[in-house]
Amino acid sequence: MSKVTNPLEVIDYCPVCGAELLFGQLVLKHGVDLLCSTACFIKHIGAVVITAGDHERGDASQHENDPTD
Numbered sequence: 001m002s003k004v005t006n007p008l009e010v011i012d013y014c015p016v017c018g019a020e021l022l023f024g025q026l027v028l029k030h031g032v033d034l035l036c037s038t039a040c041f042i043k044h045i046g047a048v049v050i051t052a053g054d055h056e057r058g059d060a061s062q063h064e065n066d067p068t069d
């Protein structure tokens with residue numbers, strides 16, 4: 001228990017992917033949570049990446065409304 005300023009000291013873990021967050025590492029903060037990357041941040045807040053305008057045409061990949069009902 002003698003290490004004090006080890007640059008590779010793990011200070012937290014990403015709640016999304018579980019990656020180690022090291023002292024001095026650039027992370028994203030959301031509330032009390034620290035995320036290791038923008039990808040994990042996006043997942044954490046529930047956002048999704050889409051192509052702008054793509055959701056307006058075609059719904060082949062999503063069937064929320066069943067026409068047989």
Ligand SMILES: [Zn+2]
Pocket residue numbers: 014015016017018019035036037040
């Ligand atoms: Zn992560």
